Amino acid sequence: MKSIMVIYLAMLGIAMGVEIAAGAFIAPVIFFPHKYLGEGVLTHFQSGILMTQVFLKMNIVIGFVALYSIIYEVQVWMMRKNYDFLSFLLSFVIVITTGLFLFYYTPFIVHAQQLGAIETTTEAFATMHKQSEWVMKALMVAQFGLFVRRSWLSQK
Template identity: 85%
Template sequence: MRSFMVIYLVMLGIAIGVEIAAGAFIAPVIFFPQKYLGDGVLTHFQSGILMTQVFLKMNLLIGFVALFSIIYEVQVWMMFKNYDFLSFIVSIVIVVATGLFIFYYTPFIVHAQQLGNAETTTELFTKMHKQSEWVMKFLMVAQCVLFVRRSWLSQK
């Protein structure tokens, strides 16, 4: 069970790192290419298309981590070994937030992009995009809480 804990913590750490990298490092470069390549390289719409591709790939990782998380927490709960109610609840929160991001917000954004630039400038798109950012931030906080909690419990 200890080796699964290590794998679990590594996967949570990787997911958190990828999410931070996507938001803090990749997005500013993709959305402001003129800073590096000069003007007229990409429109904001084209940058959005590229960023969506990054998030589609990231969705595979965070979906797998959320699934592994809930399976691990349920297994620990069923064995009553190192059971922690807070970790279990946070894992459920992670599954819900991940599900919202992957199955609600991402398809909405992809669909709007497929309809064209005009669809991505609507008030609805702006609201949905902002909500997706908040869900991702909430997900990262939950993952950090679970990472710290499980790391702390593994030291006992």
């Protein structure tokens, strides 16, 4: 069971790292290419298309981690060994926020991009995009909380 916990913590850490890398390192480079390549290289719309591709790949990682997390927490609950309600609740939040990001926000953004650059400048798009950012932040807080909680419980 200890090795499964190590894998679990590693997966949570990897997911958080991928999310931070996408938001803090990749997005600024993709959305501000003129800092590195000069003016006129990519439009904001083209940068958004590239960033969406990064997020589509990230979605695979975070979806897998959310699934693993809820399976782990349900198994722990069923075995009544190392059960922790807060960990289960955080895992549930991870599944919900990941599901929202994967199956609600990402398809909306992809669809808007397929309709063209004009569609990505609407108020509806801006609102959905901002909501997706908040959902991602909530996901990361839940992942961090679960990582800390499970790390602390594994030391007992």
